[in-house]
Amino acid sequence: MGLSKRLLTTSAAAAFTWATLSGMALAVSLGPCPPLGPVLPAPVRPSADPDVQAAVKSFEGSLNALTAGYNGSAVSVAVKSIHEDQPFFSFHYTPPHFNTSGTHKVDADTVYRIASISKLFTLRNLKRQPGDEVNEITTPDWDEITLGSLASHQSGLGSDLPIDIAVAPGNYTELGLPALPDNPGPDCGGTLLLSPCTTSEFYRDFGKHHPVYAPFTSVVYSNVGIGILALVIEAVSGKSFDDYIQDAILDPLGLTSTFTRRPPSDTKRGFIPEATPDMNWWDADLGPYFSSAGGFYTSTNDILTLGTAILSSKLLTPAQTRKWMKPKIATSSAGLLLGEPWEILRAENVTGDGRLIEIYTKTGDIWGYDATFCLVPDYDLVASILTAGFETGSAAVYKLCSDAVRELLPALEKAGKAEARIAMAGTYADPATNSTLTLSVDETGPGLKVTDWIVRGVDVNANYINYANSDGKFIEGVYTPSRLYPSGLKAGGGGGPQQVSWRAHWDSGTPQQNADIDGDYVWPGFHCITWAELDRLIYKFNSLDDVVATVGDDGVSTSLDLRGFRVQLSRV
Incomplete structure (x- = not known):
């Protein structure tokens, strides 16, 4: 690591010099820098926590103020923990004006139109338009386009086929565009101006629109790519896209208020905004192709059920779920990454x-x-935000998601800390080996704070920089604080004790020292390299940062196994 020694304190500089000379590449982070992910177990009873209850009341007041002036827009917002059956926050607003052919009262079972999430596979039988020269500018490179590229908007394919200004009335020659022929643009697509596209019509028109990028070059939001995934699903499953979704997702999860197409006419649960007949998007059928990209209908309860199933690994195995819940590519926004097809927002405030x-x-x-x-x-949090009407918009629902996180997450953090104090905080000891360790939960720091960590009479935190110093020339007077973070690994349970894995991380430096070091680099957070520091101190195959708690049926830890030190401590 090329950290500038002039920016380090004397003790941190000594630690850095030792790490470099020892050949161990043990980078020293200069302040609390937890691993990415949960720093404590998620609270399992948030609805009973007084901080959460206060945050819920505050957020409800904000939504009441927001919707007070809505005359024709419905809003449904709900938030739940996967550990509780019911949402701990639920808000539904029915405006005074709406289309009376739908529901007259908005609640958690009210059906809205939404976007869809599709599954993955590969396709190679879409062709260029006859007459085009075959090259990478005119024809998608199907040898390089994968299912992952389609799902994460990295295929380089264009956004839409039916969203074409040529189908709307207007004198475009006044804007410098050429005069249109008699058959100017797409004649299908499922918008209000076009009938739904059949699969054959999609194949017919696809090659008329050139690719935007070579695959895996950059991100282009592509409904076309999602539509292709639907075609792949049909080819592989031997079922229609609608039947596949019904059999694979809706029926197993009991999502009785979710539809891949417009619900039956006798379904009166949908909220329909008041609008002129030619602007009633409730009835717009996007057809078998574009339905996969944006034709779904669902309710608040079904969204919460789906989110709970995802985070509880009911649709995929836990490993497959964790793989799915990862970014695939960065975007031009520093705070937004893309997954398959997740839009992943990153917050530090x-x-x-x-x-x-x-x-x-x-x-x-x-x-x-x-x-x-x-x-x-x-x-372990799921939030559903559904709106209908013309007083909201995509920016508004994103803002509602941001507001929900800003209002509720600090309270959930406090709730998690309160539960962790009961479950883990305390002193653990083994008098036979003169070993002890104290865990606590502080208000502002992440994870479990470790103090009084003594093993066989030796202060572990005071000797962190010495453990790999094989020449015996130990450095004294350097105390490096440490914290424990959950690794997500568990064993046992099911009526008996459960082993829960934690990992220790040692921090040094002050916030000002962190800022000084980060100021030397053009990218943010240079000092925070926990991912490269875990599992670095290993003694006879066991890491010194490896701590396993034994937890009873009540969720409370009874002992700690310091596997690298080969010492077991009982809670006192």
């Missing part, structure tokens, strides 16, 4: 410790309907 939080979202908007589905894996 919502928790007391100021750490990085990732919010997994999927948004959807079609004229008069805007929705956002938000997951916060660090807190």
